[in-house]
Amino acid sequence: MLHTIIQMIIIFTIAALMTMTGRGGGNFYVLAIVLFGVPMHQAATTGQFILTVSALFATLFFGSNRVVEWKLVISIGSITAIAAFFGGLFSQHVPEQSLKFVFSFFLLIAAFLMLRPKKEVAATQYYDKGYWKLTSNEMDYYINLKLAIPLVIIAGFGSGMVGVSGGSFLVPLMVLACNVPMRIAVGTSTTMVATTALMGFLGHTISGHFDIKLAIPLALAAAAGGIIGSKMALKSKPGRLKLIFAYTTLAASIIMVINAMMSN
Secondary structure, X not given: OHHHHHHHHHHHHHHHHXXXXXXXXXXXXXXXXXXXXXXXXXXXHHHHXXXXXXXXXXXXXXXXXXXXXXXXXXXXXXXXXXXHHHHHHHHHHOOHHHHHHHHHHHHHHHHHHHHOOOOOOOHHHHHOOOEEEEEEOOEEEEEEHHHHHHHHHHHHHHHHHHOOOOHXXXXXXXXXXXXXXXXXXXXXXXXXXHHHHHHHHHHHHHOOOOOHHHHHHHHHHHHHHHHHHHHHHHHOOHHHHHHHHHHHHHHHHHHHHHHHHHOO
């Protein structure tokens, strides 16, 4: 009983932090569950399940507070999903260890980019062709499609190769390349993560690696963490959210490097 409570506290903490920054955190969930002594395949399935639950509960909260940009969910989410599919197909041609090192390198770049102050773009530049105007919560922002579309394809392809949800790249992509406000980026990324995690969970479940007795208590903790994390995201200043995202991404990069070295 005590062992289960400790596991739930750990999962709750991860869910709150990951939801707060819109990054999913599947790699953190899987690592924690493996450290609980669960076999890898079962840990991956359970991780996808609790990620789906936490992201869905957070999406309901973010959606009710109008910080989910559904146009971006459909457009960026669709492009990312297609690119991830081809990334998954191509991954068999690249050694697993090399994939992990490359992925950790890009995580490191994403972390440092989020730590840099964002440069404001002159308003006159937004009238050029190739910009997409969106409005959320009476706030206008403009997406540079010439820059955003190639980066979305690259992010989706890379995420598909490594087998993660892509939240680590979606938030900096939306904030830095698409000029999306931080809170909206977090809410929108969380919604996209919920979709991809659900599909991943279904695929793992078909393979027969799902243990409902293990998953349900952890999913309850993840649901609570998702709700708390989403509330904290709305109450926190955008600058603080960027810092938390950067440091958790840096931690994910280090974990990926260690994992790659151990698999050698």
